[in-house]
Amino acid sequence: NAGVTQTPKFQVLKTGQSMTLQCAQDMNHEYMSWYRQDPGMGLRLIHYSVGAGITDQGEVPNGYNVSRSTTEDFPLRLLSAAPSQTSVYFCASSYLRTGVSPLHFGNGTRLTVT
Amino acid sequence: DAKTTQPNSMESNEEEPVHLPCNHSTISGTDYIHWYRQLPSQGPEYVIHGLTSNVNNRMASLAIAEDRKSSTLILHRATLRDAAVYYCILYSGNTPLVFGKGTRLSVIA
Numbered sequence: 001n002a003g004v005t006q007t008p009k010f011q012v013l014k015t016g017q018s019m020t021l022q023c024a025q026d027m028n029h030e031y032m033s034w035y036r037q038d039p040g041m042g043l044r045l046i047h048y049s050v051g052a053g054i055t056d057q058g059e060v061p062n063g064y065n066v067s068r069s070t071t072e073d074f075p076l077r078l079l080s081a082a083p084s085q086t087s088v089y090f091c092a093s094s095y096l097r098t099g100v101s102p103l104h105f106g107n108g109t110r111l112t113v114t
Numbered sequence: 115d116a117k118t119t120q121p122n123s124m125e126s127n128e129e130e131p132v133h134l135p136c137n138h139s140t141i142s143g144t145d146y147i148h149w150y151r152q153l154p155s156q157g158p159e160y161v162i163h164g165l166t167s168n169v170n171n172r173m174a175s176l177a178i179a180e181d182r183k184s185s186t187l188i189l190h191r192a193t194l195r196d197a198a199v200y201y202c203i204l205y206s207g208n209t210p211l212v213f214g215k216g217t218r219l220s221v222i223a
Contacts, residue, residue, distance in 0.1 A: 033210060042201070043158065043213040058210060090157045096207065100146060103211055105157035 002026050006091050006106035013081040013113045021076040021109050023091030029104070031094045032074040036060065036087040037108075043090065049074055081113045118202045123218040126192045134187040134217055136202030141182050145204040148211070149176065149187045153198045158213075161187065161200070197221045 007022045025032065033048035035058075045058030049068040063085060065077040074093075078085060089109045094101040119137040126132040138147065149161040162169055162176045164185070169176040175188040189196055201216040 035213070042215045045210050045212060048210050059212070092157075100163070101207070102148065102160035102163065103150075103158075105159065108157050 004091055004093055004104050004106035006089075006109050008109060009107070010110050011112070013078070013111065015082060015113060017081050018077065018079050019081065021078075021089055021091075021111070023074045023076065023106060024072050025074075025091075025093040025104070026072065027093065027095075027104065028071060029093035029095050030071065031096060031101070032068065033058070033092050033103075034064070034066065034074070034076045035090045035092065036085075037090065038087050046076065046089075078111075081111075083113045085111065086113045087111060118204060118214055120200075120202050120214065120217045122215070123220065125220045125222060126189075128194060128221055128223050129191050132189040132192045132196070132219065132221075134189075134200050134202075134219065135184065136186070137184045138202070138204055139183045141204055142206065144206040144208070146206065147176065147178060147182075147185050148203045148205045149174070150201045150203065150213075151196075151198040152201070152216070153195075158201065163205075192219075192221045194221050194223060 004025045030051045034046040035043040037043045044060050046064050047066040049055045055066050091106045092103040094103045146163050146165050148163040150158040152158045162174050164176045177186045199216040199218050205211050
């Protein structure tokens, strides 16, 4: 049981490049989400999904796309990277989006956009 | 969304108990009180949660005021490994879990 796995751990992009941050979980969790964390700041929600085929926007969705074709995977796409997207990205999942289900987090992807 | 208020930072001596406060005066009846912590260079990890009654687990205890407008996370014996940012979050499941700025706990040897 690997939990929530994020790849890559580190990535450097040039402005305008695109890439996909991968997130996979093996706990059969319905709910998955992406957060970003800027230096010295708390986590901000980008997008989330309550099940395969269903996604919704969080606090800071601009510049990011997501899809949920399977229960296990929830990739985050940067269409045209900008320096403002330099951040650490965390993926999280839980069984149900209920008050009693804690979130399980991955170890993060550190992205630098030059 | 219901908000929480936490001190920006706290300090504790090693092997002493730590009481981390959280105010949530606008809590609703369906809100659970969740605590997460984030160790340096790691993702957040779940610590504990409760609804009305005090809760204990292997990591910590959660004391909830009778009117539910405040709560306290208790680390019974702080260690250097407990130095982290601690987040108090109200979570009902109806909306996604939203993090505030949390309390940065420093532990002094």
